[in-house]
Amino acid sequence: MRQAFAGFAFRHVVLVRTAIAALIAVSMSVAAAGSAAADSNDAAIVIDANTGKTLFSSNADSRRYPASLTKMMTLYLTFEALANGKISKQTQVPFSANAAAEPPTKLGVKAGKSISVETAIYSLVTKSANDASTALGELLAGSEERFARMMTAKARSLGMKSTVFRNAHGLPNTAQFTTARDMATLGIALREHYPQYYGYFSTRSFTYGSRRIANHNRLLGRIKGVDGIKTGYTRASGFNLVSSVSDGNRRVVAVVMGGSSGAARDNYMASLLKKYVPSASSRGKSEPLIASAGGSPINALTKVILPKRNAPTPDVRPDAEVVVAMDAKAPRAPIPAPASEAPVIQAYAGPTPRPQVGLEAATPQAEGDVDPVSTASVASGWVVQIASSPSRAEAEAFLSKASQQAPAVLADASGFTVEFRKGGVTYHRARFGGFNSKSAAWDACSALKKKKISCYAVQN
Template identity: 65%
Template sequence: MRQAFAAILLSIASPLKSVVAALLAVAIGLAATGPSAANSKYAAIVIDANTGKTLFSSSADLRRYPASLTKMMTLYMVFEAMAAGKITKKTSIPVSRNAAAEPPTKLGVKAGNSITVETAIYSLVTKSANDAATALAEYLGGSEKEFARMMTAKARKLGMTGTVFRNAHGLPDTAQFSTARDLATLGIALKEHYPQYYNYFSTRSFTYGRKRMANHNRLLGRVKGVDGIKTGYTRASGFNLVSSVSQGDRRIVAVVMGGTSGGSRDKHMAELIRQYMPKASTKGKGAPLVASAGGSPISALAKVFLPKNDAPTPEARPEEEVVAAAEDEVAAVEEEVAAVEEDVAPTPKPKSVFVETLESAPVEQAYAQPSPDRFGDDVDPVETASVAQSGWAIQVASSPSKSEAEVVLAKTTKQAPAVLAHASGYTVTFDKGGVTYHRARFGGFNSKAAAWKACTALKRKKIDCYAVEN
């Protein structure tokens, strides 16, 4: 009897053992591949930074909220300005009331004070300071809204077709999104295009005043080969992380988005690195994987990626004063995204003297121009008139303030006296959106070729301009 009963138990236990083993295998498989599909915020990708090959991908092309990963593009724009000589690491960045009011995390600089560019960089890569990000955006773009448009245009030219920026810090905005693939592209571009500045991302900590600020990226120094890049978190996004890793000749960039906690995100990233680093190529890099940010920002913005099956669709409006063909190209995009505008808080009108220039000229050309508040008061007065001259002219800025436009004229005359020896500075007004602007121009050129030649000479002196017919 007992032997018969034992035989029955064994017959039951054997299939149960198989079921348990199968369940364990499934569990191990899920653990190896990351969060389950039930987490709608999750996305991840691993890219071989030598070849561009995708080694792992999960929801990598679906929209996700980038949170503070946004600051990667803010820093790309800063590095670009530094490399072009527009600013230096010692340039003083004023902190406006708007910037000082940003919620934590932040440096806590009082409105009216300033920080250096390098302090701002350190605060972004370690503490992810929102006030510093906004201050940089206002300085480089005239306003955060204009800077976000510049960021979006830059993203298009880097091949980031699924990204739209609405602010420089990554605080919640339903109309700001990216993808894991785009952020991997940006991570690669930062290292390829600006290797002279990339080491900022490996900063473990920095001290501001009496405060020591540790890097939020806990994989630095803990996972072999990790040399950056950035963490991010909001409740809407979950816990995000972009990592650049080098081990010998192998290099990868990995992205994890939507982690349920910082610890689980870091653990998943470490597992992706452990699993896919050995699969990366050992061959040295050839040509850069990410093209330099050339081309037209207008046509790039018109081609914004608009899938309709995951996150809300934001506005991706290109420059307003463009040729009719470009306007027609983006009309369909603007119709689709117009409904989102009412959900997004309005942004104050830019105060930069380059408002009109940003809207009518190429984005980089406009942002590269100097801001009048950097000039100080030591400029010579220039006689100007508010009427356009005949022939051709070159425009260097436009401002809602006539006095600010005249400051630019004076500064430009001082910087390039030989180029403008036979030209005369003047301002001409125009109305837009109920606001009167003052265009700062130099007239006296009898042909388009002469105006273009003068502009070319000014650009060699880091003064941007464009030729117009009066």
């Protein structure tokens, strides 16, 4: 009797322990999967840019706040004006009091001063500068309100049926919304319609005056083939990202909107790209997926607003590190307002975009409301150098490999390259910036050495 009871008890204990172990294993598996997955309310889409086929979709047609993804349309209209010869890369962009007063992230150009169009482009693709976005909108349309109407009309002509723009930068506005599908459409259109300017999106960093400004897109150099496009964040939108990938003949555009953190968004995007890029078509397309919008009413509007100039020469892909002069020229006379405005696109009734934290950020005043991402231009100036090579591509490969080998150490760092000459040969230093102090840079280097990555900390 005792032996039978003991046997039963033993079997019972074994079964309980087995069940507990199984539950632990399942919970660990779920946790691991969750680290690269999105919240069920987040929006995401992956599109084969060769065929237009949707490879993955989750809430892709649900309305979301675009945040700084808005600047993709600001840049599209800027590229359109460049391609049509309405402006050149050297055209001065005056900063009105309205533009200069935009909250961070911003370049900090004072009212009455100006920068070149190209400097403004670099500031949008790297720093996501709100003041430069507004200044570009005012240059192209005479006022930001009129520019927002141009943006919305252009969105309609590109097939973006669920997008309304209210400003040039993406600062919170409850009447401004989009969808992941529409943002993917815009990402594809940027590459297809303006390939001569698309290389701007892969700029790792640029120097403005004495400041080195790194790109907010941390997947550049981390994921093979990623060549842009744009990050975005406000408290109401969560963390957004549009990524473009070129892998051989495969072309993919992916969108993630509403991430709970920058790292969660980036990890989710990385998991989507890893899974779906290999299944994309390797056959090149015979014609563009997104019809050109050159014949829309907006084209006529820009002809009225902007005087004709000589067409610019074809652009080349910009270097990873760009140095621009700090312009401080007096602005030229403002462009006269057009006789007629762009067609007004009314917002239609329906659910508002899903807030991530709350709508209290609809009119932000604090710097923390927008793009809270450290860059290589932080005040400390301390960086970690891991390599030097006569080949820029090799230097960038070192950065990419280090990011993959030590993701935790370099999670908040930004990779960039710096040229220098020695013995008549141009070399490229591979460096990581974004450290808040000398000790932070030294600690990061010590951690990298433990990963067998040679390095040293130096003040940039």
